[in-house]
Amino acid sequence: MATPIKPSVVYGRPVSTDGVPNIYRGATVVPWTAPDPGIDNLGINSVDTFAVPGVGEYTVPFDGYVRVVRSEPTSRDWHQAEVYTNLIEMKMVGECEELGRITVTLNPQCLSTGQIRTPFDPYAGEGPSAKACRMAVGAMFDMPKLGLKLANKEPIILTIDDVRQIPPAGAPGKGQIYRMLPLHDIEHFEEQPVAYVTSLRFNMGGYITEEEIATF
Template sequence: MTTPTQPSIKYGRPVTTDGVPNLYAGSVVVPWTPPDPGIDNLGISSVDTFAVPGVGEYTVAFDGFVRVVRSEPTSREWSNAEVYTNLIEMKMVGHCDELGTITVVLNPDCLSTGQIRTPFDPYAGEGPSAKACRMAVGAVFTMPKLGLTLINKEPIILTIDDVRQIPPAGSPGKGQIYRMLPLHDVNHPDDEPVAYVTSLRFTMGGYITAEEIAAK
């Protein structure tokens, strides 16, 4: 599933994919250096905890891939460079006995966006400073065993600290979730939530091949 050109919900700045090359396994990443625009094809894994009222709370390990398009950096100097990102494709699959197999993809009604920049730090010393990565994501969670397809109406905020290279492949991150993030039935999005995400921890993997993406 890919993000449409004009989604109804935009969490941030659109980034064009026109003429932007796909980057796969074997691509070189240079630390402390703002890269040219690219579409990063990366592995990703996560451990999410779901609370389903009347059913229980369950922790599920996921594995999959993301495709992220990056903008032209605002500067060729690392210290001043900001990079904007859009998630253009995602697929993650996890399983637990109680919830069955869960598939997570991007919500096509949302433009999932992010930014990589240097946080303001009045006490920063000399030398290059690490950046922080933030992305707001709209997703679709399919849980066939429960007969549910769920969406988040509030964005999932994925964050990575201590970013020393772009993309931050191999870096651990976390979802900024305060206690619980509501998940709604896609067919009744204005009704009460039917489940919640209560924790999300992920690791952004390295570049993978086109064949690995097709296999997932």
């Protein structure tokens, strides 16, 4: 068995997977409730736009899955609870004629981390308030038709607003990208970027099965 790579870049708080159960299709998600720790196995789809100098700008739909480990909530009270997350596995596949088949996975050199918490609102009234979810992600983009394997140095910040349940299955989200996010050739990582992500919108799907994960 290969020794796991220890990430050299840690974007936030690590969350242990030791003893944390995997959760698949069929699990019940209770709104306005801070759940026990778990590893959420979720479907995901996205629409990403890439700009490749000398090639063009292309919008590509992706489909795949993510595995996210959640921490013990800081409180059992929904309003007070904060939950820390780590993205521990991801695979998304998309295709367009110009760029060919693109596979997106996690960069093992980065620990992709996040948090689900209630935003500060001095005018919030009685009753439960929706939370906000954010995740800082280090990814790799394999584009064999172009002979490129790319990675981001700046984290991709994925955000979901109006979170009323954990995990936020079925919720739309977006990547917080200002104009363009540089992508670097991993073989020449310290040189100038060779492509950019200019837009990223995603939808977090519901729980899927082990068999569905294997199909990717």
